[in-house]
Amino acid sequence: MIGLMDVDVVVIGMGPGGEEVAGSLAAAGLNVVGVENRLVGGECPYWGCIPSKAMVRAADALAEGRRIPSLAGEATIEPSWAPVAERVKEVTAGWDDQGAVDRFTAKGGHLVRGKGRITGPREVTVGDEVYRAARAVVIGTGTAPAIPPIDGLEGTPYWTNREAIEAKELPESMIVLGGGAVGVELAQVFARFGTQVTIVESAPRLLHQEEPESSELLRTTFEAEGIKVICGTRAKTVRYEDGFVVNDEYRAERLLVAIGRHTNLGDLGLGTVGLDDDARFVEVDDRLRAGDGLWAVGDVTGKGAFTHVAVYQARIAARDILGEDGPPADYSALPRVTFTDPEIGAVGLTEQQAREQGLDVRVYSVDIANVTRGWIHRAKGFVKLIESDGRLVGGTSAGPMGGEILGALSVAVHGQVPVERLRHMIYAFPTFHRALDAALA
Numbered sequence: 390m391i392g393l394m395d396v397d398v399v400v401i402g403m404g405p406g407g408e409e410v411a412g413s414l415a416a417a418g419l420n421v422v423g424v425e426n427r428l429v430g431g432e433c434p435y436w437g438c439i440p441s442k443a444m445v446r447a448a449d450a451l452a453e454g455r456r457i458p459s460l461a462g463e464a465t466i467e468p469s470w471a472p473v474a475e476r477v478k479e480v481t482a483g484w485d486d487q488g489a490v491d492r493f494t495a496k497g498g499h500l501v502r503g504k505g506r507i508t509g510p511r512e513v514t515v516g517d518e519v520y521r522a523a524r525a526v527v528i529g530t531g532t533a534p535a536i537p538p539i540d541g542l543e544g545t546p547y548w549t550n551r552e553a554i555e556a557k558e559l560p561e562s563m564i565v566l567g568g569g570a571v572g573v574e575l576a577q578v579f580a581r582f583g584t585q586v587t588i589v590e591s592a593p594r595l596l597h598q599e600e601p602e603s604s605e606l607l608r609t610t611f612e613a614e615g616i617k618v619i620c621g622t623r624a625k626t627v628r629y630e631d632g633f634v635v636n637d638e639y640r641a642e643r644l645l646v647a648i649g650r651h652t653n654l655g656d657l658g659l660g661t662v663g664l665d666d667d668a669r670f671v672e673v674d675d676r677l678r679a680g681d682g683l684w685a686v687g688d689v690t691g692k693g694a695f696t697h698v699a700v701y702q703a704r705i706a707a708r709d710i711l712g713e714d715g716p717p718a719d720y721s722a723l724p725r726v727t728f729t730d731p732e733i734g735a736v737g738l739t740e741q742q743a744r745e746q747g748l749d750v751r752v753y754s755v756d757i758a759n760v761t762r763g764w765i766h767r768a769k770g771f772v773k774l775i776e777s778d779g780r781l782v783g784g785t786s787a788g789p790m791g792g793e794i795l796g797a798l799s800v801a802v803h804g805q806v807p808v809e810r811l812r813h814m815i816y817a818f819p820t821f822h823r824a825l826d827a828a829l830a
């Protein structure tokens with residue numbers, strides 16, 4: 390028997406984007422159904438941002454300990470993975486979403502477990518239940534790890550970010566396929582605990598969407614820490630025989646596939662509302678509208694696969710659904726931080742992107758070692774600023790706490806602060822963020 394329910398809003402996928410939009414609409418008094426087929430919270434709290442940053446924190450502590458001999462005497466460092474696995478279990482609540490479910494239901498929302506499918510305008514079906522949404526259907530189905538069609542890979546016990554995050558023991562050696570954000574963060578974590586890591590990246594450099602200086606900084610740091618960095622090499626074959634062999638050349642006990650993400654839109658029923666079933670992303674306008682009575686937020690929109698983008702979009706979509714005014718979505722000051730050590734923070738355009746847009750560009754940069762605090766710390770990194778028409782349109786802060794220094798840069802880009810004004814600001818001495826002053830000088 391098919392059940393029929395009339396509600397105000399149905400949100401399909403309760404990751405950071407879906408959870409935010411569903412929670413705020415429920416709190417505003419609408420009758421909201423959130424549909425989730427795994428865990429409420431999505432990738433970020435269970436296999437993404439949060440546990441990976443707990444691992445990064447532990448790996449950074451080891452690295453800091455290893456700096457003691459050159460600064461403060463003797464230290465014996467004996468890494469152990471057990472406290473990391475324990476901390477990961479703690480921050481993910483043991484991969485249990487009851488806390489997130491309670492947060493949502495306390496706001497008045499109704500959670501439905503299962504796979505949601507659009508079956509017509511303003512209609513979502515979950516199993517035998519059909520939900521008719523008077524106000525809105527919101528797609529927040531996110532992404533899953535992309536698996537490349539590599540010869541021999543299928544059927545082997547390779548890892549994605551999910552198995553790597555859940556690891557109870559350290560592999561002796563590991564090949565990381567892909568030198569993007571997931572690959573570089575996890576490669577450094579495992580290497581610092583003693584795993585022999587080789588990164589195989591098909592692009593000519595690590596983090597190839599960021600500034601080339603960031604890629605070079607990571608390559609030299611990684612090589613100094615014993616990570617093998619192979620760029621410009623696409624994985625074409627994988628053999629599994631007492632470990633993994635990639636391209637007949639690289640061998641390791643484990644293989645971590647971190648070559649990007651894919652949006653599972655094929656079976657979501659987009660065709661039933663006149664959208665393309667084969668689309669890679671859901672096209673949205675600057676209010677996150679994807680069609681009549683249809684919105685989409687988060688990774689599925691292709692505007693940047695970050696939790697802060699999903700939540701930013703969700704707030705705009707919720708306002709729009711409630712008929713409230715507010716600024717439209719604007720990605721010109723989109724920040725991103727790769728939590729390696731040195732940390733790579735970036736906002737807005739890279740130099741190449743600015744030039745490709747035909748902007749008249751001026752570039753400023755400074756080596757962090759030439760800034761007092763960087764010199765004191767013997768730090769590696771840089772600040773690079775991209776100016777056009779008297780305003781910053783982008784910038785990178787790479788080095789210790791690069792992601793925190795990015796806060797100042799983000800304000801400058803988002804607020805379109807005139808560079809002349811930044812030149813006459815007082816920067817506290819001796820901070821890392823004084824590198825902005827040095828760069829502009």
Ligand SMILES: Cc1cc2nc3c(=O)[nH]c(=O)nc-3n(C[C@H](O)[C@H](O)[C@H](O)COP(=O)(O)OP(=O)(O)OC[C@H]3O[C@@H](n4cnc5c(N)ncnc54)[C@H](O)[C@@H]3O)c2cc1C
Pocket residue numbers: 401402403404405406407424425426427428429430431432433436437438439441442503504505506529530531532533550571657686687688689693694695696697698699728
């Ligand atoms: C290892 C790793 C580290 C990361 N670190 C960071 C970081 O430090 N900072 C940062 O900003 N971002 C980070 N990210 C990216 C971040 O996790 C994502 O951008 C974010 O989770 C996207 O949120 P979302 O709501 O779009 O989708 P998701 O988090 O992917 O959630 C989508 C949800 O929808 C559910 N779903 C899918 N289809 C259906 C369906 N048909 N019916 C019902 N439910 C469905 C899924 O089960 C899932 O729970 C990281 C990602 C990874 C993999």
Ligand SMILES: NC(=O)c1ccc[n+]([C@@H]2O[C@H](COP(=O)([O-])OP(=O)(O)OC[C@H]3O[C@@H](n4cnc5c(N)ncnc54)[C@H](O)[C@@H]3O)[C@@H](O)[C@H]2O)c1
Pocket residue numbers: 537566567568569570571572574589590591592596597622623624625647648649650693694695725726727728
């Ligand atoms: N700190 C953060 O904010 C953070 C951390 C992790 C992930 N994320 C988000 O998650 C998304 C996914 O991360 P990701 O690292 O999986 O994807 P990615 O797209 O950032 O990087 C994947 C890399 O794999 C390479 N690649 C593709 N096919 C290959 C092949 N066959 N052989 C070798 N290399 C290959 C690509 O050139 C690319 O550099 C990111 O885009 C980012 O938005 C964010």
